[in-house]
Amino acid sequence: MNGSAMSQRLVALFVLGVLVLGYPLLSLFSAPTLVLGVPLLYLYLFGSWLLIIVAAAVLVERSSDERTPPG
Numbered sequence: 001m002n003g004s005a006m007s008q009r010l011v012a013l014f015v016l017g018v019l020v021l022g023y024p025l026l027s028l029f030s031a032p033t034l035v036l037g038v039p040l041l042y043l044y045l046f047g048s049w050l051l052i053i054v055a056a057a058v059l060v061e062r063s064s065d066e067r068t069p070p071g
Contacts, residue, residue, distance in 0.1 A: 006063045013059065017052045021045070 019025070029044040 006059065009059055010056065013052065013055055017048075020048045020052070 026041070026044075029041045031040055033040040035043050
């Protein structure tokens with residue numbers, strides 16, 4: 001993957017993160033509901049944060065693997 005494609009994917013991931021962690025979606029999960037004893041909002045926040053970090057790691061690792069010459 002060339003640098004431009006990786007940059008575009010990382011920018012798209014950033015925009016997705018802003019949308020997922022933005023106010024309109026957060027207000028959907030701010031109900032006083034518990035899931036396994038954890039408030040739903042906390043579960044949503046930390047779960048989506050974890051998924052964004054994992055997606056960024058996968059993108060960066062995949063691009064570094066493609067740049068490494070075989071041998």
